[in-house]
Amino acid sequence: MSTIKDVARIAGVSVATVSRVANNGPKVSSKTKEKVQKIMAELGYTPNANARALVTQKNTTIGVVIPELNDPFFASLANGVEQISRQHNMQLLLSTGQLSAESEMQAIDLLVGRRCDVMVIHSKKLSDEQLIALSQRIKGLVIIDRYVAAIAERCIWLDNFEGGKIAARHLLALGHKNLACITSKYQIDDPELRLNGFTNELNASGIPLDEQLIACAEPSLQGGEVAAQNLLASGKPFSAIFVYNDAMAIGAISTLEDNGYRVPADISVIGFDDVLLSRYSRPKLTTLNYPIEVMAKQATSLALALVNSQEVASQSSTLKHIPRLVKRESTNICNVKATEINLR
Amino acid sequence: MSTIKDVARIAGVSVATVSRVANNGPKVSSKTKEKVQKIMAELGYTPNANARALVTQKNTTIGVVIPELNDPFFASLANGVEQISRQHNMQLLLSTGQLSAESEMQAIDLLVGRRCDVMVIHSKKLSDEQLIALSQRIKGLVIIDRYVAAIAERCIWLDNFEGGKIAARHLLALGHKNLACITSKYQIDDPELRLNGFTNELNASGIPLDEQLIACAEPSLQGGEVAAQNLLASGKPFSAIFVYNDAMAIGAISTLEDNGYRVPADISVIGFDDVLLSRYSRPKLTTLNYPIEVMAKQATSLALALVNSQEVASQSSTLKHIPRLVKRESTNICNVKATEINLR
DNA sequence: TTGAAAGCGATACCAT
DNA sequence: ATGGTATCGCTTTCAA
Numbered sequence: 273m274s275t276i277k278d279v280a281r282i283a284g285v286s287v288a289t290v291s292r293v294a295n296n297g298p299k300v301s302s303k304t305k306e307k308v309q310k311i312m313a314e315l316g317y318t319p320n321a322n323a324r325a326l327v328t329q330k331n332t333t334i335g336v337v338i339p340e341l342n343d344p345f346f347a348s349l350a351n352g353v354e355q356i357s358r359q360h361n362m363q364l365l366l367s368t369g370q371l372s373a374e375s376e377m378q379a380i381d382l383l384v385g386r387r388c389d390v391m392v393i394h395s396k397k398l399s400d401e402q403l404i405a406l407s408q409r410i411k412g413l414v415i416i417d418r419y420v421a422a423i424a425e426r427c428i429w430l431d432n433f434e435g436g437k438i439a440a441r442h443l444l445a446l447g448h449k450n451l452a453c454i455t456s457k458y459q460i461d462d463p464e465l466r467l468n469g470f471t472n473e474l475n476a477s478g479i480p481l482d483e484q485l486i487a488c489a490e491p492s493l494q495g496g497e498v499a500a501q502n503l504l505a506s507g508k509p510f511s512a513i514f515v516y517n518d519a520m521a522i523g524a525i526s527t528l529e530d531n532g533y534r535v536p537a538d539i540s541v542i543g544f545d546d547v548l549l550s551r552y553s554r555p556k557l558t559t560l561n562y563p564i565e566v567m568a569k570q571a572t573s574l575a576l577a578l579v580n581s582q583e584v585a586s587q588s589s590t591l592k593h594i595p596r597l598v599k600r601e602s603t604n605i606c607n608v609k610a611t612e613i614n615l616r
Numbered sequence: 617m618s619t620i621k622d623v624a625r626i627a628g629v630s631v632a633t634v635s636r637v638a639n640n641g642p643k644v645s646s647k648t649k650e651k652v653q654k655i656m657a658e659l660g661y662t663p664n665a666n667a668r669a670l671v672t673q674k675n676t677t678i679g680v681v682i683p684e685l686n687d688p689f690f691a692s693l694a695n696g697v698e699q700i701s702r703q704h705n706m707q708l709l710l711s712t713g714q715l716s717a718e719s720e721m722q723a724i725d726l727l728v729g730r731r732c733d734v735m736v737i738h739s740k741k742l743s744d745e746q747l748i749a750l751s752q753r754i755k756g757l758v759i760i761d762r763y764v765a766a767i768a769e770r771c772i773w774l775d776n777f778e779g780g781k782i783a784a785r786h787l788l789a790l791g792h793k794n795l796a797c798i799t800s801k802y803q804i805d806d807p808e809l810r811l812n813g814f815t816n817e818l819n820a821s822g823i824p825l826d827e828q829l830i831a832c833a834e835p836s837l838q839g840g841e842v843a844a845q846n847l848l849a850s851g852k853p854f855s856a857i858f859v860y861n862d863a864m865a866i867g868a869i870s871t872l873e874d875n876g877y878r879v880p881a882d883i884s885v886i887g888f889d890d891v892l893l894s895r896y897s898r899p900k901l902t903t904l905n906y907p908i909e910v911m912a913k914q915a916t917s918l919a920l921a922l923v924n925s926q927e928v929a930s931q932s933s934t935l936k937h938i939p940r941l942v943k944r945e946s947t948n949i950c951n952v953k954a955t956e957i958n959l960r
Numbered sequence: 961t962t963g964a965a966a967g968c969g970a971t972a973c974c975a976t
Numbered sequence: 977a978t979g980g981t982a983t984c985g986c987t988t989t990c991a992a
Contacts, residue, residue: 273731275969286979291971299977316753321729322666322675323969326984331666333709341698344892347691354685354712363726365677366708368698382707385665387617409660493896522896529898548688549896552837552866554873619985630963635987643961667985671968 274315283311294319325387334572335365335383335391337376344547345564346394349416352568353392360576362390373397380406390575392416392568396460412579416571417564418461419592426578428571428591432462435560435595436469439514439542442558442597444477447606448512448540452485454499454524456516463491463516466544470514485510489520496523504531511539511606518543518550518559525553525602536604546598555601562595618659627655638663669731678916679709679727679735681720688891689908690738693760696912697736704920706734717741724750734919736760736912740804756923760915761908762805763936770922772915772935776806779904779939780813780858783886786902786941787856788821791950792884796829796854798843798864807835807860810888814858829854833864840867848875855883855950862887862894862903869897869946880948890942899945911937 276294280287285304292300293308300308311317325331334357338346354364365388367379376397383391390412395403400420407413407423419429443451453470456463471481487502489495496519503510504527515521521543525535533539535555543550543559550557570591576582620638624631629648636644637652644652655661669675678701682690698708709732711723720741727735734756739747744764751757751767763773787795797814800807815825831846833839840863847854848871859865865887869879877883879899887894887903894901914935920926 276971277969287970288972288979288981289977292978295971301977304977318725318729320670320731320969322669322731323984324971325666326664326670326969326986327971329984341691341695344688344691347685347688350710351685354710358712363730364710366694366698366710368702381662385662386707387664387666519896526898549893552863552893553896554870554898620987621985631986632963632965632988633961636962639987645961648961664985667968668987669968670970670985671987673968 273320274317276317276319278315279308279311279317282315283308331387331389332362333365333386333388333390334360334362334575335367335380335386335388335393337367337369337379337383337391337393337395339369339371339394339396341366341368344549345545345562348565349394349568352565353572356569356572356576369395369397371397373399373402377402384410389579390572392571392575394418412575414571414575414578416567424591426574428567428574428593430562430567430593430595432465432595433469433472435544436466436471436514437473438469438560438595438597439466439544440470440473440477442542442599442603443512443514443540444473444479446512446540446603449479449606450485450508450510450512451479451481452487452503452508452510452513453481454487454489454496454503454513454515454520456491456495456520457488458491466514466516482508484508491517491520493519493523493526496520496525497527498523500524500527504528512603513539513541515541515543518545518547518553518557521557521559521602522549522553525555525557536602537607540603540606542603544595550598550600553602558600558603559598560595561598563593567593617664618661620661620663623652623655623659623661626659627652675731675733676706677709677730677732677734678704678706678919679711679724679730679732679737681711681713681723681727681735681737681739683713683715683738683740685710685712688893689889689906692909693738693912696909697916700913700916700920713739713741715741717743717746721746728754733923734916736915736919738762756919758915758919758922760911769935770918772911772918772937774906774911774937774939776809776939777813777816779888780810780815781817782813782904782939782941783810783858783888784814784817784821786886786943786947787858787884788818788823790856790884790947792856793823793950794829794852794854794856795823795825796831796847796852796857797825798831798833798840798847798857798859798868800835800839800860800864801832802835810858810860826852828852835861835864837863837867837870840864840869841871842867844868844871848872856947857883857885859885859887862889862891862897862901865901865903865946866893866897869899869901880946881951884947884950886947888939894942894944897946902944902947903942904939905942906939907937 276287276290279290336353369376392414394416404422415427419427455467474481484506487499489499543557546559546561550559620631620634623634680697713720738760748766759771763771799811818825828850831843833843887901890903890905894903
């Protein structure tokens with residue numbers, strides 16, 4: 273790989289001049305400029321970004337830490353960050369946290385080692401204290417999908433509690449009175465918040481959720497199948513289910529249909545996240561849209577603003593996002609007869 | 617951010633010594649080692665990876681270029697690369713090509729600027745010549761999902777032609793005689809190769825594909841729906857469809873069922889790729905598994921071996937991958953009566 | 961075992 | 977308009 277010195281020597285100028293040309297510097301005669309550019313092209317010279325970063329003390333990479341890349345949800349998150357970095361001519365340095373606190377921390381350390389000062393991290397494993405300490409060390413650190421009160425101005429998060437309430441209201445509005453819920457056994461706060469929002473709204477309407485109609489399983493297609501089986505096995509009637517996420521919802525629907533129930537004719541099902549899957553499933557899933565890509569873009573812009581000490585638009589209220597109900601085919605008005613059949 | 621000098625000054629030693637400690641150097645008394653480590657911890661010192669790369673001329677990042685992050689297929693690819701980089705304590709530098717030759721090239725240039733010498737790139741837009749030129753400049757460049765003869769030893773690819781043949785054999789073995797095909801209008805070679813393999817095998821069996829039963833559309837759910845409509849509109853009977861990818865297959869199934877055909881009872885459908893979707897759709901999709909993650913891992917290992925001038929395991933034959941038939945629920949033995957109904 | 965100093969590739973200040 | 981050179985943070989001989 274040729275260096276600035278090579279270019280300078282061959283072009284018969286100093287490295288300073290080459291540097292000026294490479295950076296569109298202010299004072300270079302168009303003649304030498306042309307000459308240098310020609311040599312640069314001939315040599316296939318590309319400035320060494322690392323050396324540049326060293327002397328300018330500015331880094332053009334932005335770091336992302338997510339649990340894993342394979343999950344479409346996180347891929348969308350990364351995609352949002354990528355779009356903004358591209359706009360700012362910065363590059364993505366991506367590390368995965370692999371679902372353990374240790375490797376999450378290690379991923380961040382690696383980014384720090386690269387002197388990456390803008391970072392968007394999705395952490396479910398690190399403690400609040402660790403996150404707070406980290407954000408003090410790293411000016412441009414923004415937390416996504418999690419709310420930590422002490423550093424609220426650095427958190428872009430979704431109101432899961434409100435999401436639960438929205439789901440409840442939707443089902444209630446359709447006339448459902450016998451409700452069930454499928455939740456996840458993993459993750460930190462999200463399942464609990466969603467469930468709490470759901471029950472909270474139900475209680476407010478005087479239609480409490482039967483404890484026995486809460487099934488808990490892994491947040492996957494299989495988990496949804498298992499949970500639905502358990503719900504059915506309880507022998508209790510229900511005409512609608514609020515499910516932790518779309519994958520589980522699709523699994524649940526599968527089990528319900530295998531057992532002779534039609535969705536939504538007999539039982540309504542509402543998911544959460546609005547991932548690609550939900551548009552491909554049949555019936556198409558009614559769900560709550562999690563605007564992860566929008567949030568990721570916002571997080572990235574915020575992180576960028578933080579390192580540039582820019583006036584961070586002070587509408588901190590907008591750091592919180594509310595999921596949006598996406599009505600598709602898996603929910604419908606309560607069919608009383610069907611509910612009675614359930615009682616058989 | 618504290619530097620090696622800070623540590624040296626405070627610990628009362630030279631930077632050379634600190635460097636030795638940081639790199640587990642050979643000759644340091646355990647006493648000074650301890651002392652230095654203590655200071656490093658206190659200062660929260662992390663060596664600057666860029667400076668290190670500058671002097672050692674070794675980079676610990678590996679670059680990936682994919683069209684976009686949002687597509688689950690490419691996310692799996694990135695995931696494979698990430699796993700191997702993690703194993704080698706290297707970090708992912710990710711750029712997206714955004715489906716244009718220009719930005720694909722730009723993405724690669726950025727990687728080169730970072731002196732990233734190991735890279736896995738998925739390019740559909742760059743010409744063979746450009747790829748060849750690139751691979752000469754960049755020792756550790758490996759092409760994935762594409763075969764370029766002149767640099768065959770740097771290509772990890774899937775035999776799409778063979779995939780088409782496998783699909784044909786499967787359908788033929790189920791007794792289907794009236795076949796249809798849905799292909800994609802975009803992408804460079806893949807659709808054509810798959811279709812050619814398919815027709816090739818059919819011709820060999822004396823059951824040629826009716827030209828009018830080839831529908832072409834965008835490689836998406838909607839595209840699949842449109843294509844299936846066109847197939848139906850042709851008025852020609854068919855009992856099985858080979859579809860370009862899983863998303864289109866699911867769209868096609870949707871249209872077929874809306875028109876009163878049952879899958880697979882009346883019409884069998886086979887997809888391609890075996891993405892997550894195919895396991896979630898109902899009926900679960902029979903498809904051809906594209907082992908993209910395995911391929912990505914292999915590509916990464918190969919790229920790594922290339923820069924280390926290692927003996928690249930000379931079984932170049934294994935650079936080619938064959939898709940594997942995954943028999944699920946969307947294909948079944950040909951139901952003659954149903955086919956006749958089609959003729960109505 | 962430890963330190964001094966050269967040098968990696970670039971920028972930017974100070975001269976000229 | 978151009979060149980000389982100190983400097984960024986680190987590794988790596990070479991001496992001591």
